[in-house]
Amino acid sequence: AIPLKYGAQYTGKRSDEAMNKWRSNRFGQFIHWGLYAIPGGVWNGKTYNYAAEFLKSSAHIPTPVWDSLMYQFNPVKFDAKAWAKMAKKMGVKYMTITTKHHEGFCLWPSEYTNFTVANSPYKKDIIKQLVEAYNAEGIDVNFYYSVLDWHHPDWRYDIKTPEDSVAMSRYLTFAYNQLKELATNYPTVKAFWFDGTWDNSVKLNGKWTYEVEKMLKEVRPGVIVNSRLRADDYGKRHKDSNGQLMGDYESGYERRLPDPVTDLAVTKWDWEACMTIPENQWGYHKDWSISHVKSPLELLEMLVHTTSMGGNFLLNFGPSGEGTFRPQELNIANTIGAWMSKYGNVIWDCDYAGMKKEDWGYYTKKKGSNQLNMVVFNVPVSGLLRVNTPKGMILEKAAFLDSKGVSLKVEEIAANQYLIHIPVKQYTSPQVIQVDYREGNAKGSYEKAKT
């Protein structure tokens, strides 16, 4: 192994209480909110199709012009309690809020810069209101923080001159202080979600990324840090020069999910995928007709897919400059929430079941239980759901979760090969089957399992 000072600090999954809670949460709400929500992807009457939170660069807007949006930030319809109630109904167990995105505008009254809500017409601390409202609903709150900062004069994309190096180290001190401020002033924060760490200026400062992780865990014991913060001694990111994952979970899945057959390696570590409702809009965009907008069932399948591979799913919402969500966002929250109110127990505290992926959908398994959950999205015209079990696993009975009494026929067709018979009809949402199994070896000549 290559000797490293700033590489992975441990290997394997954390098994402390804070991480077990993070893992059991499974479903989270991402919220991207900032000055970009005011123009919403439109500048001087022109609509820019690229991600709305990048409008400053898409429309080549000079920093002073962009920064003056601060004087228009006044979300008069913002109601943290209403947001938290919607999130509770959706069935999320955590929420990750952009404390500061690439634009550098802070949603909390940081003492280290004037570019914050405190100097906007709105004035009040948005982070404080969100933390209190979501915590009151029993939802953990995590902080997104962009290291990349378009506003701060000392930020550098690369270190080409001694001046760059002096300026960037001033910037990193500023960012370190802001992070310490967030971890200190909002003591219930559970995790930090770093972004904007791909530039060479950060890759050259692996030591700083190591020190930030160390400081946050000293200030807030148990706090969780994503791999995207970290660069090692040689600028390697996410995984260090020895291939070891840095931070506490892998955060490389952005608007994409690992393949349930070819990417099974992810089941060996903790990971999280974050997802937009439109194709590629994190911040509020005025015009959602410019791309596909994912339906509730599309997103629900992604949630189940993620759980089935032992990952967390972080679904993004982009509130408007006034602090409101769109009808599509409310519909998604209600539709997924209705399903989660019935079937949340096959998501929360569930993990990869170690079963072979089948066409009809996904397996999940609650830790320590002898029950297998089958979430069926694709009902075969045959009505026969194939189940291949690992050696030593015998299926006993199966039933739709919402009609526990009505058992389904379980046909053993060969050693460790079963067919579960379900009625062929139009299903309008994913069906959940709970299968009881026992340890044991299939007999040589298979026998008809009792129906």
Ligand SMILES: Cc1ccc([C@@H]2N[C@@H](C)[C@@H](O)[C@H]2O)cc1
């Ligand atoms: C190329 C690119 C840079 C930054 C991003 C940011 N990461 C997401 C989590 C959002 O914050 C997006 O603005 C996306 C794509």
